[in-house]
Each structure stands twice: as structure tokens, then as C-alpha cells.
Amino acid sequence: MSKTTPPAAAERAEDQDVGAARSQLSTAPQEDAPGLPTLGVIGWARWFWRQLTSMRVALLLLLLLSLGAIPGSLIPQSGTDATKVADFQKNHTFLGPVYDKLGLFHVYSSVWFSAIYILLFISLIGCIVPRSWQFVGQLRGRPPGAPRRLTRLPAYTTWRTEAEPEQVREAALTLLKKRRFRAHLAGDAVAAEKGYLRETGNLAFHIALVVMLVAFAWGQLFKSEGNKLVVEGDGFSNTLTQYDDFKSGNLFTQDDLDPFSFNLDKFTGTYEPSGPNRGTPRTFQAAVDYSIGAYGKDKKTTIKVNEPLQVGDSKVYLTAHGYAPVITVRDGKGEVVFQDAVALLPLDSNVTSTGAIKVMDGYRNAKGQKEQLGFQAAFLPTYGGGTSVVSQFPALTNPVLNLEAYHGDLGVDAGIPQSVYQLDKTNLKGFKDSKGKQLRKNLRPGQTMQLPNGAGSVTFEKGIKEWANFQVTRQPGSGWALGGAFVAIFGLAGSLFIQRRRVWVRAARTADGVTVIEMAGLGRSESAKVPEELGDLAGILYDQAPGAPEPEDPSEDAPEGPSEGPSEGPSEEPSTPDSTSDSDVVPAEGAETK
Amino acid sequence: MTLAAATNENLAHLSNTLIYSAMAVYTLAFFAYITEWIFGSRSKIGRTAAALTGDTASKAQAPAVTVKKAGTTAVLERPKVVVRAAAGARDVPDGPGAHGGDEQGDLYGRIAISLTVLAFLIEFGGVFARALSVQRAPWGNMYEFNITFSTVAVGVYLTLLALRKNVRWLGLFLITTVLLDLGIAVTVLYTASDQLVPALHSYWLYIHVSTAILCGAVFYVGAVTTILYLFKDSYENKLANGGTPGTFATSFLERLPSSASLDKFSYRVNAAVFPLWTFTIIAGAIWAGDAWGRYWGWDPKETWAFITWVAYACYLHARATAGWKGRKAAYLALIAFACWLFNYYGVNIFVGGMHSYAGV
Numbered sequence: 001m002s003k004t005t006p007p008a009a010a011e012r013a014e015d016q017d018v019g020a021a022r023s024q025l026s027t028a029p030q031e032d033a034p035g036l037p038t039l040g041v042i043g044w045a046r047w048f049w050r051q052l053t054s055m056r057v058a059l060l061l062l063l064l065l066s067l068g069a070i071p072g073s074l075i076p077q078s079g080t081d082a083t084k085v086a087d088f089q090k091n092h093t094f095l096g097p098v099y100d101k102l103g104l105f106h107v108y109s110s111v112w113f114s115a116i117y118i119l120l121f122i123s124l125i126g127c128i129v130p131r132s133w134q135f136v137g138q139l140r141g142r143p144p145g146a147p148r149r150l151t152r153l154p155a156y157t158t159w160r161t162e163a164e165p166e167q168v169r170e171a172a173l174t175l176l177k178k179r180r181f182r183a184h185l186a187g188d189a190v191a192a193e194k195g196y197l198r199e200t201g202n203l204a205f206h207i208a209l210v211v212m213l214v215a216f217a218w219g220q221l222f223k224s225e226g227n228k229l230v231v232e233g234d235g236f237s238n239t240l241t242q243y244d245d246f247k248s249g250n251l252f253t254q255d256d257l258d259p260f261s262f263n264l265d266k267f268t269g270t271y272e273p274s275g276p277n278r279g280t281p282r283t284f285q286a287a288v289d290y291s292i293g294a295y296g297k298d299k300k301t302t303i304k305v306n307e308p309l310q311v312g313d314s315k316v317y318l319t320a321h322g323y324a325p326v327i328t329v330r331d332g333k334g335e336v337v338f339q340d341a342v343a344l345l346p347l348d349s350n351v352t353s354t355g356a357i358k359v360m361d362g363y364r365n366a367k368g369q370k371e372q373l374g375f376q377a378a379f380l381p382t383y384g385g386g387t388s389v390v391s392q393f394p395a396l397t398n399p400v401l402n403l404e405a406y407h408g409d410l411g412v413d414a415g416i417p418q419s420v421y422q423l424d425k426t427n428l429k430g431f432k433d434s435k436g437k438q439l440r441k442n443l444r445p446g447q448t449m450q451l452p453n454g455a456g457s458v459t460f461e462k463g464i465k466e467w468a469n470f471q472v473t474r475q476p477g478s479g480w481a482l483g484g485a486f487v488a489i490f491g492l493a494g495s496l497f498i499q500r501r502r503v504w505v506r507a508a509r510t511a512d513g514v515t516v517i518e519m520a521g522l523g524r525s526e527s528a529k530v531p532e533e534l535g536d537l538a539g540i541l542y543d544q545a546p547g548a549p550e551p552e553d554p555s556e557d558a559p560e561g562p563s564e565g566p567s568e569g570p571s572e573e574p575s576t577p578d579s580t581s582d583s584d585v586v587p588a589e590g591a592e593t594k
Numbered sequence: 595m596t597l598a599a600a601t602n603e604n605l606a607h608l609s610n611t612l613i614y615s616a617m618a619v620y621t622l623a624f625f626a627y628i629t630e631w632i633f634g635s636r637s638k639i640g641r642t643a644a645a646l647t648g649d650t651a652s653k654a655q656a657p658a659v660t661v662k663k664a665g666t667t668a669v670l671e672r673p674k675v676v677v678r679a680a681a682g683a684r685d686v687p688d689g690p691g692a693h694g695g696d697e698q699g700d701l702y703g704r705i706a707i708s709l710t711v712l713a714f715l716i717e718f719g720g721v722f723a724r725a726l727s728v729q730r731a732p733w734g735n736m737y738e739f740n741i742t743f744s745t746v747a748v749g750v751y752l753t754l755l756a757l758r759k760n761v762r763w764l765g766l767f768l769i770t771t772v773l774l775d776l777g778i779a780v781t782v783l784y785t786a787s788d789q790l791v792p793a794l795h796s797y798w799l800y801i802h803v804s805t806a807i808l809c810g811a812v813f814y815v816g817a818v819t820t821i822l823y824l825f826k827d828s829y830e831n832k833l834a835n836g837g838t839p840g841t842f843a844t845s846f847l848e849r850l851p852s853s854a855s856l857d858k859f860s861y862r863v864n865a866a867v868f869p870l871w872t873f874t875i876i877a878g879a880i881w882a883g884d885a886w887g888r889y890w891g892w893d894p895k896e897t898w899a900f901i902t903w904v905a906y907a908c909y910l911h912a913r914a915t916a917g918w919k920g921r922k923a924a925y926l927a928l929i930a931f932a933c934w935l936f937n938y939y940g941v942n943i944f945v946g947g948m949h950s951y952a953g954v
């Protein structure tokens with residue numbers, strides 16, 4: 001290289017030159033060394049903020065977030081399975097309390113997990129805002145002018161032409177604009193840039209992340225979730241008191257419940273009738289009619305396992321089902337004291353069910369005294385015969401109801417909440433059969449069991465009803481989350497698939513009166529597309545400014561340096577070594593070793 | 595009704611036969627690939643070494659200049675574009691591939707690819723017959739996931755080949771793992787064909803699961819490339835620092851593309867599917883919203899999908915962060931793939947949750 005300039009200095013000057021060409025090709029924050037601040041409180045605060053919004057810290061927080069999510073998937077979580085948590089605590093007397101202290105039984109709402117994502121959230125916003133500003137600035141500004149030595153750029157081409165430099169520049173400007181580059185004339189060169197959608201996509205993606213996060217948090221705070229068991233023919237209206245159980249977020253109020261009501265007309269379940277998967281459920285569906293608001297019109301629909309009914313922000317899911325035999329209880333005089341469909345709790349996949357029938361008032365025994373009746377019920381939709389106590393198939397092919405009869409005090413008046421599926425037998429006495437044993441009988445639909453000594457009778461009516469359990473959930477903000485998700489995907493695709501790149505076209509007249517055209521391309525990241533596109537553009541421009549013969553004297557074939565503009569400086573040296581002039585198109589990489 | 599059941603059973607048998615046949619053909623392909631590598635080792639190549647031990651100092655300074663032939667009769671051809679590697683990057687040429695330029699090796703390589711195509715078609719038929727026999731998409735249990743997964747992975751490889759991408763060197767690694775995957779499928783995970791329980795019935799199943807399998811296959815290709823990158827990179831480092839790697843390493847690694855190419859390829863592959871993986875998770879959330887009444891519930895499978903997603907986001911960020919490019923980013927990519935793998939097998943086998951299907 002030049003003898004007058006130390007190569008390192010020339011190198012540095014050229015790097016600066018290319019650096020300027022590369023500037024503002026992205027809005028990624030500059031990485032500065034984590035040097036310590038010097039300026040008091042404000043200095044520290046600024047330092048801290050700069051750290052928090054740097055790519056390095058964003059990376060670290062992302063890593064922490066993925067690490068932090070792991071324990072929650074391996075340790076039982078109270079949010080999803082409270083009994084498992086209790087089991088774990090019983091079995092691990094040492095680890096249990098430690099885990100509890102660390103919040104490991106509710107990782108995703110623990111302090112430390114929240115801290116990670118809140119920091120990430122702040123970092124994200126702190127990153128987006130300046131980047132958006134910067135991007136707006138870039139959109140309003142113009143692509144930087146051509147660096148002095150285009151040869152140093154990743155993709156480069158040149159040729160000589162007889163066309164006038166102005167003409168070439170004009171043609172290049174038109175061409176680039178037609179290719180939707182933002183192009184302008186700067187000095188003796190056209191500077192153009194394209195692919196702004198990449199940055200737009202990237203910013204949209206990060207903003208969408210914020211939207212999703214806010215929507216998720218909003219949903220957590222205002223959500224509600226309740227369950228209601230409904231027997232065929234019965235209905236439900238969406239008020240707090242109607243629910244069997246109900247959970248809600250911290251900011252939920254009763255007024256948030258969407259006003260609607262529905263009746264369960266019919267539940268249908270079908271099952272695989274034969275083969276190795278006999279009994280596997282095939283369809284579950286509930287035919288309902290529902291109305292919105294206090295005076296809404298009745299509409300009919302079916303709710304299936306994967307197809308909830310949506311009313312406003314609420315969704316009504318079908319989550320469970322079972323049988324509800326219709327029971328009639330008569331007293332000694334034959335008066336009906338109880339008639340209802342009694343929902344029984346399924347125990348296995350063939351819907352072996354248990355439950356209790358409680359006759360609380362209206363019954364008087366043979367002596368005319370007020371008493372309560374209780375029946376322990378076991379129900380098999382398909383009875384296998386003999387002493388079998390479990391159902392053989394989930395559908396009603398051979399239904400049998402087994403009842404155990406009791407009388408006395410059900411204990412329901414004590415005010416202590418009691419399961420509707422169980423009898424509290426502390427104050428109950430069993431009816432005895434003729435042999436003095438507990439009265440117990442298998443009934444088929446339509447059959448009646450007589451209670452001894454004129455105490456009355458209990459009938460298992462034909463027409464067994466089914467019940468369905470509905471979960472009503474309301475998660476506001478899910479629309480926003482979904483919208484954010486889709487923006488995120490498209491933004492991401494734009495950010496990853498679009499290359500932001502610059503093209504410069506310089507046309508300058510040389511001493512021998514011929515115009516030298518130089519074109520160079522620069523992408524944000526190295527990519528085969530940049531030279532490809534440059535070749536394309538060069539081909540088109542070449543047709544408009546065809547090549548001229550090369551001069552005899554290779555030393556004049558200096559594609560370096562503009563004919564105007566700052567022409568001082570070490571890099572002005574023509575750097576084409578003479579020895580290469582006889583080779584064909586050759587990058588000079590190998591030239592000096594020859 | 596019984597007639598239909600009989601055809602289904604026949605189809606299920608056919609499917610099994612096809613899967614076993616595919617395994618046999620993959621095995622033949624495997625041996626052909628091995629032969630290609632062995633023949634390839636006969637040729638002596640030292641492209642990397644030559645590039646790295648050249649006078650790097652002068653090379654870094656020399657500007658790339660295009661010089662055209664002088665003379666009045668010069669042909670006025672279109673200008674050529676000169677490409678220049680970014681400053682600081684090693685400028686190492688890509689290796690010639692497994693056959694190492696050896697003619698016989700190349701022949702075996704071509705045979706291997708033909709066999710791979712054949713096996714792929716047979717396996718595809720097997721998956722298709724399975725789908726017909728169960729009258730739904732063949733993604734109801736782990737066995738079906740595995741056979742679909744390997745089919746898609748091979749399909750991705752063949753598609754890249756058909757697009758004339760430089761990926762032939764992947765063949766041996768891919769087919770080895772495909773055989774492993776199928777072996778596990780037919781021995782440990784086999785489940786008789788069966789229809790779905792209602793909870794799995796939804797068109798989101800088709801969307802969510804098919805994209806999940808495709809993402810997995812592409813992530814897998816990315817992970818294999820990343821591992822090879824790490825080897826090749828340390829090999830190049832050793833050479834550049836004047837070391838002499840072992841002959842096996844030399845023979846093997848010389849034939850692979852340069853570390854820069856491998857790095858770029860694995861980045862492209864991973865980046866290209868990342869949006870699809872994002873979509874997969876969102877589709878899963880929508881499906882969960884319909885099936886279970888909440889779109890996100892930190893179920894283990896969901897959690898690990900999230901962890902995988904964040905890990906890949908880390909990787910992409912790392913590539914944009916100074917000081918994390920290259921090997922560190924590569925390690926992140928491997929961690930991310932390990933997360934994906936754990937989600938695919940580990941969660942079903944060790945953790946459970948709502949995503950456990952009939953028969954694993």
C-alpha cells in the first residue's frame with residue numbers, strides 16, 4: 001500500500017467511511033461497555049436505565065424468564081392441582097416449606113417471576129420508545145451519501161461508459177425509485193435505501209408483545225370462572241347466587257357478569273360400541289336454548305366439548321356430564337313427598353355413579369312424626385348382572401339403581417355445608433329388611449322399593465335424565481391478546497424475512513473523458529440477496545449506459561474517488577496494483593500474493 | 595359397519611408394513627451414505643487450511659477491486675458483482691461435501707439420496723394409510739407423532755435439496771436420527787390405531803399439530819447444522835492458531851461447508867421457522883381456549899412451548915447483540931432445541947398434564 005500513510009491509519013479512515021455508510025441501518029441500541037457512572041444520583045439513574053434497555057440485559061432477562069418458567073412445570077402448582085401440592089408437602093417435610101417460601105408452588109404468580117417479566121416489560125418499553133423515535137427520524141431523513149470508496153462495501157461492481165455522468169445518475173435515480181427504493185442524489189452519487197418494513201415489523205412485533213402482556217394481565221385481574229350443574233329440563237341464569245362454585249380475579253365485580261340465561265334441553269353422549277376402545281366417548285353435546293339480557297329472544301344452539309357458547313365476554317363450556325335418575329318418594333299414606341331428578345356423581349369412565357337422595361321435609365313416618373329420609377344411591381348405566389358393582393358401559397343399556405334407605409336426621413339444618421352427594425349418617429338409622437339387615441335393593445326403571453312397616457316407598461321412575469356441567473368463564477382482554485398475537489406474527493415475519501439494504505450508484509468522469517460507474521450494495525446483515533439485487537440493478541443500468549472499451553493504460557482505470565467533494569486524505573491513493581491489470585474480473589484479494 | 599371396521603384394520607396393517615419397509619430402505623440409504631463418506635475420505639483436501647494459512651494480513655488490507663481486461667477488443671459483457679466478506683470474517687471456502695470430490699463416493703451419495711426419496715415415499719404412504727385407517731389426521735398419539743415427524747424432517751431435507759440448496763452433507767446425520775426415531779416409534783411407542791376422544795376433536799388440531807411437527811423438523815435441521823458449525827468452527831480456529839487437528843477431524847470437517855456458511859444456514863433455518871413456531875403456540879392457545887376454557891394455563895406442555903419460544907428469541911437476540919455472535923449464540927440455539935425436544939418427549943413421559951394422550 002502507500003508508503004506515506006501507515007496502513008493502519010488508512011484502514012481506520014476507511015472504516016470510518018464505511019461506518020458512516022452503515023449508520024442508522026437499524027435501530028438496535030448501541031452496545032456500550034458497562035463502564036461505571038461518575039455523576040451522582042442522576043448519573044446512576046441514567047446508567048441504570050441505559051443498562052436496563054440495552055440488548056445485553058434484554059437477552060439476560062429473556063434467559064432468566066425461560067429458566068424461571070421451568071420449575072413451575074416440574075413442581076406441582078396450586079393453581080392447577082391443589083391436592084398434588086398438598087401431597088407433595090406431606091411427603092417432603094424438608095423441601096415442602098422451602099419451596100413454599102420460594103413461591104415454587106405458584107411460580108407464575110410468585111414475586112421473583114413477576115419481577116423478571118416486569119423488568120423485561122420495562123426494558124421492552126424503554127427500548128421501543130427511543131427506537132421508534134429514531135426510526136421516525138430515519139424515515140424523515142435521507143439515506144446517507146455514498147462512502148468515498150465503494151470498493152470496501154460487501155457488494156461492488158463497476159464499468160465504464162460513454163454516457164454522461166448526469167444522465168447515468170438520472171437513470172439510476174429513476175430505476176431505484178421504480179424499484180421502490182427511497183433514493184436521492186447526493187453529490188456525484190445516488191444514495192438509495194429499501195426494506196424499511198423490516199424495522200416497522202420489528203417495532204410492531206415488540207409493541208404487540210406489550211399489548212399481549214397488558215391484555216393478559218388485564219384478563220387475570222378481571223376474569224371470572226364459575227361452574228353450574230344443570231339437569232335436562234332445568235335452566236341457569238348468570239348471577240352469582242346461581243353458581244355451584246365461583247372464582248374471580250382481584251378487580252372483578254358482580255356487575256361484570258354478562259346477563260344471559262339458558263335451559264338445557266337435552267344432553268347427548270355417544271360412545272364407541274365395540275372393539276378395543278369400547279366405551280371411549282365419541283361425542284358430547286348439549287342442546288340448549290338461551291337468551292341474552294333480561295328480555296332477550298330465545299335462541300337454540302348446541303354446546304360441544306370444543307365449541308363453547310359465547311355471550312358477550314363470557315364463554316359457556318361443557319365440561320362434564322352424568323346421570324340424574326328421577327326419584328319419587330311416597331309416605332305411608334301414598335302421598336308424594338319428594339319427586340325430583342337427582343344428579344349423581346360419576347366415578348369412572350363407564351359412569352358408575354354415586355350420590356344421595358335427601359328428603360328433607362314434608363315426610364311423616366308411620367306414627368305421624370316428622371322425620372327425614374336419606375337414600376345412598378349407586379347407579380350403573382350398564383349393569384353387568386350378578387354382584388357386579390361397576391358399570392360395564394357408559395350409555396344407558398341396562399340401567400340399575402341401587403338404594404340404601406335411612407331415616408332420622410340428615411344433619412342439614414345444622415348450618416354446616418354438606419355435600420349433596422353424601423349422606424351424613426351420624427343421626428340416621430337404617431331401615432331393616434325382613435332378615436334384620438340394612439335395607440338395600442337394586443331397582444330397574446319403573447320399579448319401586450317398599451319401606452318396611454308402612455314407612456312408604458321409593459320409586460325409580462322411567463325416563464332417566466342426564467345432567468351437564470357448564471363452566472362459565474369470562475376473560476376480558478382476550479380479543480386484544482389475540483390481535484396482539486397476530487400483529488406479532490406478521491411483524492416478526494417482516495422483521496426476519498425483509499432485509500434492509502442500501503445501494504449507491506456513483507458516476508464520475510475520468511481524465512480520459514469516459515464515465516466510470518460504480519455501484520455498491522450494503523445489507524444490514526450479510527446476505528446473498530444483496531449482491532444478487534445489485535447485479536440485477538447493474539444489469540438494467542448497463543443496458544441504459546452500455547460499457548465502453550477499457551483504456552490502454554491501466555493506471556488510469558481508477559474507479560476510486562469522486563470527482564468532487566472532499567478529495568484529500570490517504571484513501572485517495574489509487575489502490576489498483578498494476579500487476580492485476582492483465583487478469584480478468586478479479587477481486588484483488590489474491591492480487592498481492594501473486 | 596363391520597365392513598368399514600375390516601377395511602380400517604387392513605389399512606392399519608398396510609400402514610405398519612409400509613413403515614417397516616421404509617425403515618428397511620432408510621437402512622440401505624444409511625449404508626450408502628456411510629459408503630459415500632468412506633470413499634470421500636480418499637481424496638485429499640485442504641481448502642480450509644490453505645485459506646487460513648495464507649497471508650491473512652495482506653488480504654485484510656487489500657481492497658476488492660474489479661479490473662477488466664484492457665484492449666480495444668474487450669468484450670462488453672455485463673458487469674460482475676464482486677462480493678467481499680465482512681471485515682473480520684474468515685474467508686474460508688465451503689467443503690465439497692461427503693464424497694470429497696471422489697467419483698465413486700459421489701455415486702454412492704446419489705444412490706443414498708435416491709434411496710432416501712424412495713423411503714420417504716414409502717413412509718409417507720405409511721402415514722397416509724394410518725390416517726385413512728383412523729379417519730383423521732395421524733396425530734393422536736406419540737407413535738403417530740414420531741412417524742409423521744420423521745417423514746416431515748426427511749421431506750424438509752429433500753425440499754431443500756430440490757431447491758438446490760447446499761445441504762447434501764446433512765444426509766447421513768438426518769437418516770441416522772430418522773432410523774432412531776422410527777425405531778423408538780415401532781418398539782416403545784406403538785399404539786394400535788384408534789379414533790380421538792372428543793377433547794382432541796377440533797380443526798385447530800390440524801393447524802396446531804401440523805405446524806408443530808413442521809417446526810420441530812426444521813428446528814432439528816437447524817440444530818444438526820449448529821452442532822456441525824461448532825465442530826467446524828473449532829477446527830478452523832485451531833488451524834488459524836497454527837494447530838494441527840487429527841486426521842479424522844480433518845478428513846471429516848474439510849468436506850463440510852465452512853463454519854461461516856454453516857452458521858448462516860442454521861441461523862436462516864431457525865429464523866425462518868420462528869414465526870411459524872410463534873403461530874403454533876398461538877394456535878395452541880386458541881385451541882386450549884375452546885377445549886379447556888382458558889387460553890393459557892401454564893400446563894407443562896404450554897410452559898415448555900413457551901420456554902422453547904423464549905429460548906429461540908434469546909438466540910435471535912444474541913445474534914443481534916455484540917459479543918454474543920458465533921459460538922455463544924450457537925450454544926443458545928442448541929439449548930433452545932433441547933427445550934423443544936424435552937417438550938416433545940420429556941413432558942409426555944416424565945411430567946404429564948392435560949396434554950397426555952391415549953397411549954402416551
Ligand code: HEM
Nearest residue numbers: 026028029053054055058123124127209495496907910914
Ligand atoms: C418479551 C421479550 C422479547 C422478545 C420475545 C423479543 C423477541 C425478539 C425477536 C424474536 C427478535 C428477532 C427479530 C429480528 O432478528 O429482527 C427481536 C429483535 C430485536 N429485539 Fe427483541 N424481544 C424481546 C424484548 C426486547 C427488549 C427488551 C429489547 C430492548 C432492549 C429488544 C430489542 C430488540 C431489537 C433491537 C431487535 C432487533 C435486532 C435486529 O435488528 O437484529 N427486544 N426481538
